[in-house]
Amino acid sequence: MNCDKEAVELMHNYLDGDLTKENETALRLHLEECEKCQQHFHELKRTLTLIRSTEHVSAPANFTANVMNNLPAEKKSVKYKRWFRAHPMLTAAAIFFVFMMSGIFSAWNQGSELVVSKQDNLVIKGDTVIVPEDVTVEGDLIVKNGNLVVRGTIDGNVTLVNGKLIEEPIQGEGLMASVGEVNGELEHIDQIFEWMWFHIKSFIKNIFDF
Amino acid sequence: MDQFIRDKIIEVKKGDQSAFEDVVNYFQHKIYQHCLRMLGNAHEAEDIAQEAFIRAYINIESFDEQRKFSTWLYRIATNLTIDRIRKRKPDFYLDSKIKGTEGLDMYSQLPDQGKLPGEEVESLELKRYIHHEISELPPKYRSVITLRYLEEFSLQEISEILDIPLGTVKTRIHRAREALRKRLRHV
């Protein structure tokens, strides 16, 4: 057997686990009689032991965090989904809020018929609500989808949704003014956004009052 | 653990970035070590290992789940180290020796070496010497040696990582073993 060509080749095949039984016997027989190849084989095996003995190193302390910080931004939808999963209470609150908002929304869309919060002693003509001269409304008044004429007194806040306060000319003076009296704040709501805001305010107020 | 990584990869593919953190955590030391062995410089190794994970994340769609993720990740890392070695300026080696943070130079900087038992110092010195000898091999031999004997990949896996035929892997590993035998025979 040729030492450098054949024997060394067989040694490497042996180290790769590629040696047939036949060739393994051939190599062993050669090694028994060739000191040079014995030495060569010993050195090869020792080399591998030495390579395998080198220490294992660890990545620097913040390695993972640094990688994560340098990744491109992920898809937003996934981010939200994970956030919801991580914060179930807040998610429940958010869902409740959405339902509440959509409730308000459908309330807004409930036709255009006139709605008045208090009917006692009030006069309704078409889409106009009249507070007669001798009447005092105690508490807040809400008029939706209609106009309001105040000749009497309202001891509370007035909210007008999709409507306006009709000012009647004062006899003889030609001035536009409301004859009656509103002893509270007057609020006009013409936009759905404001309508929602109004609901949210009263919702929150109710919570605190409760 | 293979199944754990497989599940995480599926989540990453669905777009869940946080699942990738577990993947990085699991492979960080192996990949960093591989880059360090290929580059012989801690700063560069950290840089390239990070880049390898970022590339893997960006290209995760092209990863075939039927294959081994580790093989794919090592392939990215190995290609990046070889790219980096090619782009090095000729005076790089001189620089790194002056900075003295790697290889044999580090040993001479250890302040407490006198307190270590003689044998431990010897083995530490020997380990660094072996490390240094591996790093002196041409990159194509260095990669097969580290993948085979330090990362314990099979020859078939190395063929996939380096994208070269199995026969070429064998030829390279034979030559690399011979080169190291000559360098280490007097140790």
Ligand SMILES: [Zn+2]
């Ligand atoms: Zn011989």
